[in-house]
Amino acid sequence: MNKGDICVQEFVRVADFLIKSGKVTIHRGYILAPRNVIDRLLAKNQYETIEIKLQYWKKLHWIDADTDRFTKQVSIGGHRLRMVKIDIQVFQTLGILFEDILVEK
Numbered sequence: 001m002n003k004g005d006i007c008v009q010e011f012v013r014v015a016d017f018l019i020k021s022g023k024v025t026i027h028r029g030y031i032l033a034p035r036n037v038i039d040r041l042l043a044k045n046q047y048e049t050i051e052i053k054l055q056y057w058k059k060l061h062w063i064d065a066d067t068d069r070f071t072k073q074v075s076i077g078g079h080r081l082r083m084v085k086i087d088i089q090v091f092q093t094l095g096i097l098f099e100d101i102l103v104e105k
Helices: 003-021 035-042 050-059 088-097
Strands: 025-027 030-033 072-076 079-087
Touching: 003 030, 003 035, 003 050, 003 079, 003 088, 025 072, 030 035, 030 088, 035 050, 035 079, 079 088
Parallel strands: none
Antiparallel strands: 025 030, 030 079, 072 079
8 A cells, every 4th residue: 555545544534533423523514623633643653744644635635724734713602713624525535436445454
């Protein structure tokens, strides 16, 4: 499996885990997760640093983020918070396209 496959697999698994956890907010087509939660999940598979992984995600538009950041300011329940915004359509599409690498072997 190449680095691209691993990156896609990790992204889809992280997004899937977050949705199934029921502990994240889903708002306007995005999974909103605190950066520290994303960092903990990305630290588990160390083929690249967390920063590099998030750079890939941002450059590929898998996440929506402010310039020079991996988070975006959002309003949840009247509070302004910085969150990692994971695009649900990207997650779903990659899950379909790469389902063969996502199956546990």
